[in-house]
Amino acid sequence: MLNEFDLFKDFLRQQNLRWTPQRKMILEVFLSFEGHVEIESLKNKIRLHQPDLGIATLYRTLKLLTDCGLVEAHSFQNGKKTYERMFHVRHHDHLICTCCGETIEFEHPLIEKYQLQICEQYGFTLKNHKMELFGICRNCLK
Amino acid sequence: MLNEFDLFKDFLRQQNLRWTPQRKMILEVFLSFEGHVEIESLKNKIRLHQPDLGIATLYRTLKLLTDCGLVEAHSFQNGKKTYERMFHVRHHDHLICTCCGETIEFEHPLIEKYQLQICEQYGFTLKNHKMELFGICRNCLK
DNA sequence: TCTATATTGATAACCGTTATCAATTTAAAA
DNA sequence: TTTTAAATTGATAACGGTTATCAATATAGA
Ligand SMILES: [Mn+2]
Ligand SMILES: [Mn+2]
Ligand SMILES: [Zn+2]
Ligand SMILES: [Zn+2]
Numbered sequence: 445m446l447n448e449f450d451l452f453k454d455f456l457r458q459q460n461l462r463w464t465p466q467r468k469m470i471l472e473v474f475l476s477f478e479g480h481v482e483i484e485s486l487k488n489k490i491r492l493h494q495p496d497l498g499i500a501t502l503y504r505t506l507k508l509l510t511d512c513g514l515v516e517a518h519s520f521q522n523g524k525k526t527y528e529r530m531f532h533v534r535h536h537d538h539l540i541c542t543c544c545g546e547t548i549e550f551e552h553p554l555i556e557k558y559q560l561q562i563c564e565q566y567g568f569t570l571k572n573h574k575m576e577l578f579g580i581c582r583n584c585l586k
Numbered sequence: 587m588l589n590e591f592d593l594f595k596d597f598l599r600q601q602n603l604r605w606t607p608q609r610k611m612i613l614e615v616f617l618s619f620e621g622h623v624e625i626e627s628l629k630n631k632i633r634l635h636q637p638d639l640g641i642a643t644l645y646r647t648l649k650l651l652t653d654c655g656l657v658e659a660h661s662f663q664n665g666k667k668t669y670e671r672m673f674h675v676r677h678h679d680h681l682i683c684t685c686c687g688e689t690i691e692f693e694h695p696l697i698e699k700y701q702l703q704i705c706e707q708y709g710f711t712l713k714n715h716k717m718e719l720f721g722i723c724r725n726c727l728k
Numbered sequence: 729t730c731t732a733t734a735t736t737g738a739t740a741a742c743c744g745t746t747a748t749c750a751a752t753t754t755a756a757a758a
Numbered sequence: 759t760t761t762t763a764a765a766t767t768g769a770t771a772a773c774g775g776t777t778a779t780c781a782a783t784a785t786a787g788a
Contacts, residue, residue: 462734462785483775498737503776519661523745523775539710548708555700559719562692567724568681575717577701582709604754604765625744640768645745665744665776735784742777753766758759 448475448514448531455512469494470505480518480526480547518574537574541581548581590617590656590673597654611636612647622660622668622689660716679716683723690723 452471453463473490474481483502490497506527509515518526518538535556539548555575563570594613595605615632616623625644632639648669651657660668660680677698681690697717705712 460734464735464785466736496737498739500738500777501736504735525775539705539708541710542713548710550704550708552700552704555697558694558697559717562694563681563719563721566681566690566692567727568683568690568719568721569727570719570721571684572721573717573719575701575715577705577710577712577715579705579710579712579714585709585711602765606754606766608767638768640770642746642769643767646766667744730788732787733785736780736782738780740777740779743775745773747772748770749767750769751767754764756762756764758761 451514451531452509452512456508461508466494466497466501467505467508469497470502471509474506474509474515474527475529480528482524482526484524486527537576539577539579539581541584542578543580543584546581546583590671593656593673594651594654597650603650608636608639608643609647609650611639612644613651616648616651616657616669617671622670624666624668626666628669679718681719681721681723683726684720685722685726688723688725 448471449468452467455461456463456467469490470486473486473493476489477485483499483506486506487497487499487502490502506515506517510517510527514529514531516528516530518528534551536549536551537555539550541547559573560570562568590613591610594609597603598605598609611632612628615628615635618631619627625641625648628648629639629641629644632644648657648659652659652669656671656673658670658672660670676693678691678693679697681692683689701715702712704710
């Protein structure tokens with residue numbers, strides 16, 4: 445059964461890149477998170493085990509993981525990127541609370557279908573999409 | 587018949603802010619563009635008439651226009667914001683060509699409806715949303 | 729082991745945007 | 759009109775997340 449480590453190793457080999465302790469550690473710690481992770485959180489947790497990991501290596505590795513499709517990078521409102529596991533995770537979109545920052549994931553097959561129809565209508569080849577609904581979550585309304 | 591100038595003036599008065607030649611010029615030049623405008627484009631065109639306009643004033647005024655609802659700010663892929671006229675313009679979403687940067691505007695009533703349904707389901711109060719479909723446009727396919 | 733080359737960490741640079749601040753302008757009151 | 763308090767302006771420094779640079783080091787195949 446393939447897992448993220450094997451896929452990442454294969455990707456690196458195909459690109460003539462190398463499997464290193466830093467890359468292994470970063471992937472391990474990344475997978476220990478749920479949902480959307482910020483660089484800052486990754487850095488803090490990784491440095492418990494490997495205090496001298498350079499921030500550039502972290503960014504570079506996240507870039508590689510994104511390139512090989514294991515991770516998706518989001519750029520939400522505040523300028524910071526977040527990273528999300530993509531392997532064996534269904535596509536979904538996001539509700540984002542502008543008050544507390546919480547994100548709720550959802551999917552709606554008909555919306556996806558209509559998106560494709562629209563692209564067809566304009567002769568547009570869809571590669572990916574982003575749908576983000578901003579508002580106030582249930583908790584913040586109380 | 588109300589226009590953007592009147593609305594902006596009213597907004598400023600309500601907030602105890604002032605109607606200045608710079609703000610008038612910026613709005614005029616902004617309205618002379620179609621579609622999505624970058625700060626850079628605005629700056630260049632404005633400086634033909636008013637070479638000493640400060641970049642900070644431009645950002646500040648766009649912020650005010652956004653706050654009063656006449657303008658919408660987008661943050662697409664490349665880190666730069668673009669600004670779009672909102673007054674007497676129907677809500678719409680965007681197809682964005684990752685090759686040439688062209689944007690195509692579309693609307694789909696059913697998608698809008700399903701978005702509201704989803705929010706209802708999660709007890710989420712929708713304030714606004716962003717739907718961007720990334721891909722290759724008709725021209726870039728040739 | 730040897731060797732070419734990929735990787736690393738430190739840190740400078742980048743770049744769009746925002747904050748700071750003294751000089752100036754606005755608009756309402758006197 | 760003059761006065762006055764407060765908003766505005768332009769120059770420029772600062773910000774902050776991210777990326778580029780580079781010399782030292784690690785990797786992996788020959
Ligand atoms: Mn979707
Ligand atoms: Mn829409
Ligand atoms: Zn919330
Ligand atoms: Zn195109």
